[in-house]
Amino acid sequence: MYINRYAKKAIASIMCAVTVFSVVACSSTETEDTPSGDASYEAIEKNDSSTETATVEEVSDSDEPYVLPEGMYFSELTGEPISEEIKNQRPIAAMVDNEVKALPHYGTSEADVVYELMNSTKNDRITRLMCLVKDWGSIEQLGSIRSTRPTNIMLAAEWNAVLCHDGGPYYNDQYFSQPWSAHFSGTFSRINNGKSKEFTEYIVGGDLESNFSDYEGTAGYETTYNEYANEGEHFNFVPYGEHVKLDEKYSRFYTANKVSLPFWHNGSTLTYNPETGLYEYSEYGEIHEDAEDGEVLAFKNVILQNCDFVQLDDNGYLIYNCIDSGKYAWYLTNGIAKDVTWVKTSETGVTRYYDENGEELQINTGKTYIALVPSDTWENIIFE
Structure with missing residues (x-):
């Protein structure tokens, strides 16, 4: 099943209802950013409301909560x-x-x-x-x-x-x-x-x-976090040892075993490997392997952000409008994609992701890939 655009009326009407600490607001300019045209897919819908409460699943065989070993902490x-x-x-x-x-x-x-x-x-x-x-x-x-x-x-x-x-x-x-x-x-x-x-x-x-x-001590380049560091978690991770399942938590989700991005030069793709539970990155037609150890570049989470940009000169230099609110995004994990929105309020502010209920998106623990996809090619994202 291929996905190359949103169903404009269905998605826009839901996203306009999202409110996030008064930052996310649906406006006429945001509506103009919504990809147009007939949808080439149908959302997978679940009518059983009981699925809305099934948010996480234990990934270990034991029912006992994970105990963090002494001398360890959970990476931000x-x-x-x-x-x-x-x-x-x-x-x-x-x-x-x-x-x-x-x-x-x-x-x-x-x-x-x-x-x-x-x-x-x-x-x-x-x-x-x-x-x-x-x-x-x-x-x-x-x-x-x-x-x-x-x-x-x-x-x-x-x-x-x-x-x-x-x-x-x-x-x-x-x-x-x-x-x-x-x-x-x-x-x-x-x-x-x-x-x-x-x-x-x-x-x-x-x-x-x-x-x-x-x-150190001359230009403020401390090895440790300084006063400009954001407090709290950057991502809204599920507890370690548990797992968010998008097809159980949400009534609207999409199959995404492979995603091809509109990065024409290198042809970036991420393909879900059900054996590892990770998305494997490929470019230039080949899977990406690290020259040090041959390890495949792979991620538990994939986030795609719809983002405008401004070309600064004829040399091709540009800047993304990465400070924005209520913009569209996709979150992919375990072969499933979820449509969300993103917000970044300042140069140092954390980019946050929200579902259609205005709740901050929970993501799985593990490595994350994030792509800023230009708005003028957003409709060219292809899911399989």
Whole structure:
């Protein structure tokens, strides 16, 4: 079953009813963003109202609640247990080149959250990855590292993450000048891989420790969370050991065993593997395997955000309107998709996701992939 657009009247009328702390409001401008045309699919509906209360399911064989081992805590990036020693350590957000010449990637499979964004309106709207890593002290090799764009600066700030990149256009300057911004640029290792220089910069072991040491106490680049960090969870995770099942919690959901994104240059797709329960990422017609260990880049959660953008000049530089409210999104997990909305209220504000009842979306624990899909190609998303 293919999905390439919303049923305009049905979805818009429901989404207009969503209210989120007075931030999400349905307006004429938001209605104009709703993809139009006849729907090429039908929502899977459940009439039994009892399914509305079936929100989570135990994934373990035991009925006993999960007991967090001593010295561990639940990661704010994945909701999974990790060492308490790095609980207050801020993550890094690494800009990874996604041009075919930059492949294979190193270390991307160790990222906790991966964003994919259009990096330029030229070259078939080539994308770039931004990899968030909490335990950056364990990085052996990550990259290759390339330049950043203003949107990535704001997205990294949601996590109080230090953005790791190699230069970028002058449009970045006004964002880097803000007190909430922290970044390392062009300060990583060069690896002789036989490629052109722009494809040879990587974060390797010791690079970040050296960078933080150079900046500590002088530019406010603490290794730990600072006053600009958001309190509480970034994602609304279900309790570890439980599992949200979208086809039981909601009366409207969609089959999504595979999603093809309108990123024309590299042809990003995510395919659900029922054996692992994860969505596996592919591009350039091949499944993505990490050059370090051959691990497939895979995610428990997939989030697709409908987002406008503004082209800044003839060079193809752009900025997404990532501060917005009531915009459409998809959440995918376990082969099922759910239509939701998203809200981001400021440069450092966390992007939140809400269902049609105005309740914050619960997502499963594990790694997450987030794509900002340009609004002018939103209808070209294809589900199978």
